[in-house]
Structures are given as C-alpha cells and as structure tokens.
Amino acid sequence: MAYVLGFLYADGHLEDSAYIRGKYIHVINTDRDRIEIIRDLLGSEHAILERDKGGNYKRAYLLRIGSHTLYNRLFEIGMTPRKSLTMRFPAVPQKYLNSFVRGYFDGDGCVFLEKYYGTDHSHATKRMRTIFTSGSRRFLWTLNDQLIKHAGIRKFYLHAHSKKGAYQLRYSTESSVKLFTFMYGLSASRGLYLRRKYDIFMQYFKERPAWVDVHVCRILKRL
Numbered sequence: 001m002a003y004v005l006g007f008l009y010a011d012g013h014l015e016d017s018a019y020i021r022g023k024y025i026h027v028i029n030t031d032r033d034r035i036e037i038i039r040d041l042l043g044s045e046h047a048i049l050e051r052d053k054g055g056n057y058k059r060a061y062l063l064r065i066g067s068h069t070l071y072n073r074l075f076e077i078g079m080t081p082r083k084s085l086t087m088r089f090p091a092v093p094q095k096y097l098n099s100f101v102r103g104y105f106d107g108d109g110c111v112f113l114e115k116y117y118g119t120d121h122s123h124a125t126k127r128m129r130t131i132f133t134s135g136s137r138r139f140l141w142t143l144n145d146q147l148i149k150h151a152g153i154r155k156f157y158l159h160a161h162s163k164k165g166a167y168q169l170r171y172s173t174e175s176s177v178k179l180f181t182f183m184y185g186l187s188a189s190r191g192l193y194l195r196r197k198y199d200i201f202m203q204y205f206k207e208r209p210a211w212v213d214v215h216v217c218r219i220l221k222r223l
Contacts, residue, residue: 002096003103003192004041005077007034009090009139010107014071014081015064023071030058034106034194039063042070087134089142097150099192101143102183106194108133111176113204128204130176132169133161140169151182173211176201181215184223198223 008027015024028051029035035048044065051060078088092100109132115124134140140158147153157170171179180201184193205212205220212220 001041002092002099004038005090005092006100006103006105007038007107008074008103009079009087009100010104010109012074012079014074014079016071016081022066023068025065025067025070025074027063027065028060029107030060031194031196032061035061035063037192087136087139089139089146094150097146098182098185101147102193104143105130105132105183106197109197111197111200113200113207126204126207128173128176128201130171130179133166134169135166137167140167144169147179147182152178177211177213177216181219184219193223 008025011029012025012027015022015026017024027035027038032048039046039048042065044063046063046065049062049064051062077090080086090100109130111128111130113126113128116127117124132140132143137158137160144153144156144158147156153171153175155172155175159168159170161168184198184201202220205216
C-alpha cells in the first residue's frame with residue numbers, strides 16, 4: 001500500500017462535497033495500466049473514465065472513489081483538498097519508504113538522458129537526470145532529506161518553476177543511480193513500477209555500463 005500512497009500523493013486529490021455529504025478520492029494519470037493497478041489494490045470496482053482534451057494534451061484516465069474512511073485516513077496523514085500546495089510528507093516506515101518514493105516517482109517524477117559536452121567540447125557523453133515535481137516545497141525538502149538518509153544521495157538541486165507554480169527536485173547521474181537502486185529494491189519485484197520509466201534507466205546502463213555496480217546488477221537480473 002506504500003506504493004499506492006505515493007502514487008496518490010502525486011496524481012490523486014481529495015474532494016469534499018459537503019452539499020451531498022460525499023467524500024471522494026480522485027486519481028488521474030495518462031497511463032491506464034497504473035490506474036487499473038491502483039483500483040485493484042484499493043479493492044475498487046469503480047469505472048475508469050477517459051478524458052481527452054484534444055490538441056497537445058495526452059489522453060488521461062480518471063478513477064473517482066467515494067469513501068469517507070479512505071478520505072479521512074489520507075487527510076490524517078497529510079493529504080488535503082489542495083494538496084499540491086499544502087501537503088506534508090507522511091510518516092512512512094523505513095521498510096516501506098522505497099515503495100512510497102517509487103509510487104510518487106511513477107506519478108510526478110521523470111527520468112531522461114541528455115548529451116553532455118565536457119570543458120573541451122570535443123565530444124559528447126550521455127548523462128542521466130531524475131526529477132520529482134510538487135507544488136509543495138516543504139514536501140520536496142522532506143523527500144530529499146529522506147533520500148539523503150536512506151538512499152545515500154548527496155547532490156541535489158531544488159528549482160522553482162515560476163511558470164507552472166511548482167518546484168522540482170533534480171538529481172544528477174550519480175544521485176540518479178543511487179535513486180534507482182533505492183526505488184527498485186525487493187518490493188519492486190511484485191510489478192509495482194511503471195515500465196517505461198524503468199526502461200530509461202535500463203537504456204542508460206546499457207550505454208554506460210561503468211555505472212552498473214553489484215547493486216544495480218542484482219536489480220537488472222531480477223526485474
């Protein structure tokens with residue numbers, strides 16, 4: 001359930017419809033399989049709705065669950081109706097922290113590869129970047145503190161995205177590799193991870209095998 005909680009923190013929000021005494025949890029994402037997995041893990045049979053705005057927008061999939069119990073529990077641990085601006089990092093037990101982080105990453109994280117030219121500009125090499133996004137600066141600071149403590153990450157950059165009114169927690173190649181080994185630990189063997197993001201890490205390790213240490217190797221053999 002830690003993975004689900006992380007995903008809800010990224011792509012879910014709470015709706016309190018006082019006029020009908022209803023409390024709802026919304027989950028929306030462009031990957032339908034993620035929404036289906038979240039629905040199954042929550043034991044829901046609610047329909048998944050499609051949202052297609054057209055233009056340059058990707059088709060999104062929405063799950064809306066009415067549950068006072070789930071709503072109240074999420075509210076207690078830090079989610080709010082305007083969570084993107086006010087949410088706080090939940091008290092996640094250490095043994096479940098990597099699952100929570102992976103769930104949040106699958107919702108509001110990204111990983112990409114880019115060309116990097118050295119000081120002599122003679123040739124380009126590939127480097128990897130990972131990013132977590134949130135409207136809550138406090139949430140990202142606490143997330144980073146947890147990753148420093150439990151994933152061994154040292155280098156980071158917190159960037160304020162003025163146009164989108166959001167913050168981005170950015171990591172370089174070295175920290176991205178540590179983040180990979182932390183997120184895709186044993187609990188990921190149950191299939192609770194977004195394959196297309198995992199495959200970008202895989203692509204980097206194929207192109208830059210020098211970064212494949214014993215910890216990375218174990219994960220690549222298992223997943």
